[in-house]
Amino acid sequence: xNILSKRYYFFAFSLILIISGLTLLAINGVPLSLDxxxxxxxxxxxxxxxxxxxxxxxxxxxxxxxDDAQITSTEIGSVIIRSSFLTNEVRDEVLKDLKTASDxxxxxxxxxxxxxSIGRQVTQRAAIAVAVASILVVLFIIWSFRKVENAFRYxxxxxxxxxxxxAIIFSITGIGAYFFNWQVDSLFLTALLTVIxxxxxxxxxxxxxxxxxxxxxxRLEYEKLVNHSIVQTLQRSINTQLMTVEFxxxxxxxxxxxxxxxxxxxxxxxLLSGTYSSIFVAAPILVVWEKREWQTWFGRSAxx
Amino acid sequence: MIxxxxxxxxxxxxxxxxxxxxxxxREILIPNPFSNTNEALFSRDVEPRLxxxxxxxxxxxxxxxIPADQTIDSEAMEVARQIVQQRxxxxxxxxxxxxxxxxxxxxxEFPGLADTESVLATIQQTGLxxxxxxxxxxxxxxxxxxxxxxxxxEPVTAGEGEKIYHTIFTxxxxxxxxxxxxxxxxxxxxxxxxxxxxxxxxxxxxxxNIGKILAxxxxxxxxxxxxxxxxxIGGQGTITGDFTFEEANAFAIQLRYGSLPVPLKIxxxxxxxxxxxxxxxxxxxxxxxxxxxxxxxxxxxxxxMPGIVAVLSILIxxxxxxxxxxxxxxxxTLPGIAGFMLSTGTxxxxxxxxxxxxxxxxxxxxxxxxxxxxxxxxxxSSIRDSNLAAIITSIILFWFGSSFGATIVKGxxxxxxxxxxxxxxxxxYVTRTILAIFIRSFKPxxxxxxxxx
Numbered sequence: 001x002n003i004l005s006k007r008y009y010f011f012a013f014s015l016i017l018i019i020s021g022l023t024l025l026a027i028n029g030v031p032l033s034l035d036x037x038x039x040x041x042x043x044x045x046x047x048x049x050x051x052x053x054x055x056x057x058x059x060x061x062x063x064x065x066x067d068d069a070q071i072t073s074t075e076i077g078s079v080i081i082r083s084s085f086l087t088n089e090v091r092d093e094v095l096k097d098l099k100t101a102s103d104x105x106x107x108x109x110x111x112x113x114x115x116x117s118i119g120r121q122v123t124q125r126a127a128i129a130v131a132v133a134s135i136l137v138v139l140f141i142i143w144s145f146r147k148v149e150n151a152f153r154y155x156x157x158x159x160x161x162x163x164x165x166x167a168i169i170f171s172i173t174g175i176g177a178y179f180f181n182w183q184v185d186s187l188f189l190t191a192l193l194t195v196i197x198x199x200x201x202x203x204x205x206x207x208x209x210x211x212x213x214x215x216x217x218x219r220l221e222y223e224k225l226v227n228h229s230i231v232q233t234l235q236r237s238i239n240t241q242l243m244t245v246e247f248x249x250x251x252x253x254x255x256x257x258x259x260x261x262x263x264x265x266x267x268x269x270x271l272l273s274g275t276y277s278s279i280f281v282a283a284p285i286l287v288v289w290e291k292r293e294w295q296t297w298f299g300r301s302a303x304x
Numbered sequence: 305m306i307x308x309x310x311x312x313x314x315x316x317x318x319x320x321x322x323x324x325x326x327x328x329x330r331e332i333l334i335p336n337p338f339s340n341t342n343e344a345l346f347s348r349d350v351e352p353r354l355x356x357x358x359x360x361x362x363x364x365x366x367x368x369x370i371p372a373d374q375t376i377d378s379e380a381m382e383v384a385r386q387i388v389q390q391r392x393x394x395x396x397x398x399x400x401x402x403x404x405x406x407x408x409x410x411x412x413e414f415p416g417l418a419d420t421e422s423v424l425a426t427i428q429q430t431g432l433x434x435x436x437x438x439x440x441x442x443x444x445x446x447x448x449x450x451x452x453x454x455x456x457x458e459p460v461t462a463g464e465g466e467k468i469y470h471t472i473f474t475x476x477x478x479x480x481x482x483x484x485x486x487x488x489x490x491x492x493x494x495x496x497x498x499x500x501x502x503x504x505x506x507x508x509x510x511x512x513n514i515g516k517i518l519a520x521x522x523x524x525x526x527x528x529x530x531x532x533x534x535x536x537i538g539g540q541g542t543i544t545g546d547f548t549f550e551e552a553n554a555f556a557i558q559l560r561y562g563s564l565p566v567p568l569k570i571x572x573x574x575x576x577x578x579x580x581x582x583x584x585x586x587x588x589x590x591x592x593x594x595x596x597x598x599x600x601x602x603x604x605x606x607x608x609m610p611g612i613v614a615v616l617s618i619l620i621x622x623x624x625x626x627x628x629x630x631x632x633x634x635x636x637t638l639p640g641i642a643g644f645m646l647s648t649g650t651x652x653x654x655x656x657x658x659x660x661x662x663x664x665x666x667x668x669x670x671x672x673x674x675x676x677x678x679x680x681x682x683x684x685s686s687i688r689d690s691n692l693a694a695i696i697t698s699i700i701l702f703w704f705g706s707s708f709g710a711t712i713v714k715g716x717x718x719x720x721x722x723x724x725x726x727x728x729x730x731x732x733y734v735t736r737t738i739l740a741i742f743i744r745s746f747k748p749x750x751x752x753x754x755x756x757x
Contacts, residue, residue, distance in 0.1 A: 043577075088424045088573060109580050115367075115571035129704035133697045140696060144689050190639050190716050194646055197697040197720070201650070201690035205657065208686035236660045239606065240653040243599050263642075 001234075004227040007284035014164060014281060021171020024178050030170075031177040033185035034114050040086040042094070043110040045078040050104035057081060060097040064090050078109050086113050126189055130166075130196065134159055137200050141207070148211050153289055158203045161274075161282035165199045166192065168273040169266060176262065187263045195270030202237065202278040209233050210283070222290045226283050234279070241275045309744075312737045320620055323627035326350050350630040353399070354415065355637030355715065358585040360578035361415040362423060368408040369567040376408050380565040385410050387564055391426050394557045401635075405706065410568065415635075420575055426554060428570060429523060433475030433559055436519040437509070441467075443519055443526045451524065469519070472509050477502025479539075481559045483552045486544065492552035493544045496559070503539025511535035522555070588641050595645070599652065607659050608756040609748065613739045614655040621651050621730040625723055640715035647723020650694065654731030657683040666751055672743060680736060687731065694724050 034041055046052070054071050061069040061083060069083040086094070091111065098106050138155035145151040169192055176182035209229040217225055288294070326332060329350060336345040356363050366388070368376050381404050388410060389402040401413045414423060436451050443449060450462055453471035462468045479499045486493050498506055510518070510532050519529040520543055528543055547555065596618075603611035625644065629636065662679030670678065698721035705714030748754035 045577075088421075088570065092421060107577060107579075108575055109577040111573060111575035113573040125704055129700055133700040136696050136700065137693050140693060141689075186713070187639070190642065190713060193697070193701055193713065194642070194716070194720075197694050198646070198649075200693040200697065201653075204690040204693055205686045208689060212682070212685070232664070233660075236653075236656050239656050239660075240649070243602060243649065243652055243656075267642075 001231050002227060003230050003279070004223055004284055004287055007280075007287065010280035010284065014168075014277075018164070018167045018171050021174040022167065023174075025170060025174030028174070028178060031173075031181075031183045033183035033188075034082070034112060035186045036184065038085055038114050040083050040091075040113040041110065042081045042083070042086065042091065043074070043078050043108075044081075044095075044098065045076075045107040045109055046098075046102050047104035048077075050102045051077070051079060052098070052102045056101050057098070060094055060101060063097065064093055066090070085115055088113075126193075130193070133196065134162060141204065145207070145211055148214060150290075153286060154207050157282045157285045157289070158200060158207070160285055161203050161277040162196055162199045164277045164281050165195050165270055165273045168277075169195060169270045172266065172269045176265070180262075182262050188266060191263050191266040191270060194267060195274055198271055199274035199277060202274050203282045205236065206230060206233050206278045206283055210286070223287050226287050230279055230283055237275050237279060241272065309737065309740060312733070313741070316620070316734055316737060320623060323620075323623045326627035326630055327623055348631070349633075352630055353633055353635045354581075354585065355635045355640065356413060356415050356574070356576050356581070357638045358581050358588075358636060359416050360576045360581035361413065362417045362420045363414070363572075363574040364412045364424065364427065364570055365405075365572035366410040366412065366427065366568040367571045369569040370408075376566060378404075378407065381407070381410065384564050384566050384568065387431075388412060388427055388568075391431075391557055392423060394560075395422060395426060397423065409571075416578070422554075424570065424573070426557065428568065431475070431559070431564060432523050433478070434471045434521045434524075435473055435506070436469045436471050436521055437513065438469050438517045438519045438529065440516060442517050443529050445526050445528060447526050448524050449519060449521050449526055451521070472518075473502050473505050475559055477505070478559055481556050483549070483556050492547045492549050493542050494547070494552055494556055494559070495540070495542050498539035498541070500539070503537075506539055506541070507535060507537045511537075527555075584638055588638060592641070592645060603652075603655075606756055609742055609746070609754045610655075610659045610662070610739060611756075613735055613742060614652070614659070616738055617655065617730045617735040618648065618651055620734050621727055622648070624730070625719075625726050628722060628726065629719070634718060635715065637715040639713070640719045643716040643719035644723055647720050647727055650691065650724050651727030651731060654683075654687045654691075654727060655735055657687055658731065658735070663755060666755065672748070672751075676736070676739065676743075680732070684732070687728070691724050691728055695721055698724070 051073070057071055057079070058069055061067070061081070066083050066086065069081050072080045072082075074080060091113070095106060095108070138159055141155040141158055142151045145154045148154070173182060173184060173188070206229065209232055210226055213220075213225055213229050213232075217228070220228070332346070332348045332350055333344050334346040336343050368381070368384075370376060385402050385404050389400070392400045392402070392412070392414070397414055397417055399415050400417075403411050405411050412423075412427060414420075417423065434451055434453055436449055438449070450466055450468050451471045452468050453474060477498050479497045479502075481494060481496045483492055483494055485491070514532050514534065516532055517529050518532050520527050530544070600615045600618075603614050605611070607614065625647075628634075634640070658679045661683045662675045665675035665678045665682075666672070698717040701713050701717035702721065705717060746754070
């Protein structure tokens with residue numbers, strides 16, 4: 001099986017996916033949830049049939065000087081009200097007014113209130129965490145591959161594969177945001193971090209085989225060596241992927257709730273991408289690098 | 305070939321037995337055999353702890369209400385944490401966990417809490433009690449007084465037409481406090497006793513200022529403003545106000561545990577209703593269960609005998625991991641469950657790596673024992689490196705989560721890292737031992753049938 005000969009098709013496939021999703025994201029902006037922007041989500045449930053209409057709820061909020069409330073109702077009959085940051089005092093007031101207006105018991109299902117300054121810091125710290133983790137992993141890979149020629153390349157390629165997966169995740173988020181009103185929240189962050197971890201794991205398994213084979217098959221041309229290593233680890237990649245994905249698909253189907261569904265889909269796509277990128281991105285780039293193929297990219301091959 | 309198979313089996317049986325014991329109990333108790341009373345030699349509570357998202361509850365993020373460029377003493381944050389802990393303990397809530405996150409934040413978690421209002425109110429109040437000399441001015445209860453006492457040490461400046469009063473002493477001088485019903489009429493009053501230093505100041509001040517007003521303020525707000533009738537020697541006093549029992553009690557709690565060294569403001573509140581929590585717990589348990597069954601079926605159909613071994617090994621892995629979580633009182637949250645599921649994926653991956661390697665060696669005509677040895681040695685380097693990379697990532701995430709109070713990320717990385725470490729033990733040690741036992745007992749000849757070659 002010659003996988004590597006088609007490497008530019010794989011690169012093109014990834015690029016199309018990434019560019020289309022990122023374009024959507026660029027046009028519509030990153031849909032940040034209140035975890036990052038600050039604000040309040042208030043989910044309440046009224047007694048059967050006593051849910052007040054939207055304008056009543058809006059006017060209760062306006063009485064408390066909150067005029068940016070947005071109201072959506074859920075499948076289970078509860079009402080989600082999003083607004084700017086609500087203090088606990090205002091919430092108690094609103095809750096009391098809701099009870100009076102609807103003449104019903106009001107059950108608080110969820111109340112998330114995040115101050116505006118917190119969100120920005122979360123984003124910053126998350127970026128730092130990802131950067132620090134990547135640098136450490138590159139150093140680790142370089143150290144671990146120190147006996148192989150060009151150990152540095154393996155580290156860089158692992159990071160490129162990881163960046164590919166991050167781009168794919170943002171791309172799928174862009175698509176989800178456009179079609180299903182997805183939002184980037186702290187669960188999304190968890191999914192992103194997981195994918196990064198597993199992208200590394202997958203890449204290392206493939207690279208490990210290259211490392212092993214390069215000791216045994218010294219005479220083999222580098223491209224054939226890498227291809228051989230990919231084919232050898234393919235069965236493992238498929239089986240592991242099938243199982244972890246299977247796990248998550250089920251979780252996705254059964255967890256229900258909109259937030260977790262989003263989490264599961266992002267994880268699912270991210271993990272698939274992690275396996276895909278280790279085989280079809282990281283390893284081929286190693287070969288491109290070895291052969292210095294960029295010298296022939298822009299038509300100069302004709303002169304060579 | 306495995307030497308010392310018996311030793312290996314004994315170790316595994318002991319570990320599994322201990323894990324199951326912890327898994328199935330609520331408390332580990334070893335009675336003292338030499339004692340006639342029921343004194344315990346050793347006991348540890350291993351009740352499973354569910355996070356807010358699984359049983360509902362309240363989470364608040366408090367931030368020091370001090371300009372961002374000002375550094376805060378880490379000791380002061382710790383004292384503030386303890387005070388928040390004591391205040392909320394006194395409200396009678398269970399399992400409340402208060403932790404310092406980073407250098408200017410405190411996370412408070414109250415699983416299963418229904419009455420969020422009283423907790424939020426209690427936490428937020430600074431609880432700064434002052435005894436203020438207002439001279440001949442008689443402030444009404446509820447007015448805000450400007451005083452010369454400032455917890456941060458910054459000088460207090462008065463605006464146009466405002467007057468700064470002198471604080472004689474603060475709540476820090478209070479030794480003990482109690483609530484009693486008023487002798488006349490309804491309502492409750494608060495009795496306090498001062499420490500010796502405070503008693504002296506109080507005595508001197510009251511002796512020198514008979515006929516003047518002594519205002520008592522909480523967070524600069526006047527609670528009562530009695531006229532000094534006599535010198536009060538001995539440091540005993542009463543704050544008479546028209547308090548209800550709850551008010552008096554909440555007030556007493558604040559005085560008893562002192563004022564916060566740093567003012568705190570609530571920057572994030574999350575309340576999860578109990579039904580949402582229970583729903584998430586059920587769904588994740590069902591998803592985990594069905595996922596496990598499908599994976600087990602796949603492993604057995606595809607890898608045959610080693611597949612059965614892998615399933616046993618994963619079950620042992622789950623038993624150990626759950627026992628570790630319970631023993632160290634880790635709180636299980638939804639992201640924590642996600643981390644655990646993914647580390648289960650890693651555990652499976654290790655098994656798959658080894659079995660694929662074994663099959664390869666068998667196809668190359670190696671004997672069963674050779675293939676087993678080679679399978680493990682050859683797969684080890686990739687299992688080691690990939691798991692180490694996962695552990696490095698989890699450590700960074702854990703640091704990120706705990707320095708920021710992002711409990712989601714913290715729970716996730718903790719279960720992931722622990723799961724990966726445990727999976728190393730089960731894949732390398734347990735799977736191999738069980739497979740060796742199986743091969744000895746069944747002596748498989750037909751590799752196609754037994755190993756799905």
